[in-house]
Amino acid sequence: MHLFFPSEKRKQFFLISGEEHRHLRVKRIHIGEEIGVIFEEKIYRCVLREKKRDFSLAEILEVIEPRQPQPDLTLYQSLTHHIATVDFIVQKSVELGVLRFVPLLTERSFRNLSAIERRIQRWKKIIREAMKQCGRAYPMELTAPVELSNLEPVHELNLLLDSFYEGVYVKDLNLEGVKDVAVVVGPEGGFTEKEAELLREKGFLSVKLKPHILRTETAAVVAAGIIMNLAGS
Structure with a gap:
């Protein structure tokens, strides 16, 4: 089932317009066919009732x-x-169920802030x-870039992925009951x-x-995949 973002909700109908309507037309979805609509962190199973030049109307079924x-x-x-490599990480993070994505600035990282800001707009579209591709109803939060020196261990479990240090293996973590990583x-x-x-030193x-x-x-x-699977998601 193809998924779309609506322009607005009208009682038992969704209005689909703009770029989403163009996608619907490209996919050649016909009146009477079922589609999915992502709205307010829910997915609605709908049927396409009207298909005009500039918009479509979908009726809610479930x-x-x-x-x-x-x-x-x-x-x-x-x-x-x-920096284009991060596009891939953003996409896969959505698929894996990552709740929040924070671009991190380190000594060896890309640090052109104007280019990063432009890329953030692209990442929002990728999200x-x-x-739509993976059937996720709730958005992944995308924050402004953060300096590594400002990071604090504010989560229930705070992990540093470091292949050059004798730490524990990710697969051996005990995540039973842990809700914030x-x-x-x-x-x-x-x-x-x-x-x-x-x-x-910060923890x-x-x-x-x-x-x-x-x-x-x-x-x-x-x-990310190991952590989400260890937790049973």
Whole structure:
């Protein structure tokens, strides 16, 4: 079932217009066919009743309230110098159920703030498209960039992904009953020794993946996937 974001809700109908309406026309969905609509963190099963040049109307058949995965996972992702790589991480984070995505500025990360701001607008679009692709009803929060020096262990479990430190393996974590997790992922080349030590002194727990040292985009996705699955989501 194809999913769309509506322009507005009108009693038992959704109005679909603009870019979403263009997508509906491209997919050649006909009157009488069922579609899904994402609205206010719910998915509505609908049937297409009208299809005009500039808008469509879909009638609500059923409301589906998907269960939000646990734990609440915040991903602090260092920005790679090839900034387009982060597009992939954002997309997969949505699919995996990450609740919050925080771009992280480190000594070795990409730091052009004007370029990052432009990229954030692209990431917002990627989040919407990924929600439609994977059937996710609630949005992933995307924050402004944060300096690593300002990070504090404010979550129930605060993890530092560091392949160069003798930490525990992510797969061996006991997440029973844990509802709020953060994982900090470094850039190409990893964190500097000073950065990693700073976070450990603040209370972040060093963890690693095995058997090999992974690229930052791979590490972020693998770590998030393991954490969500260990928690039973």
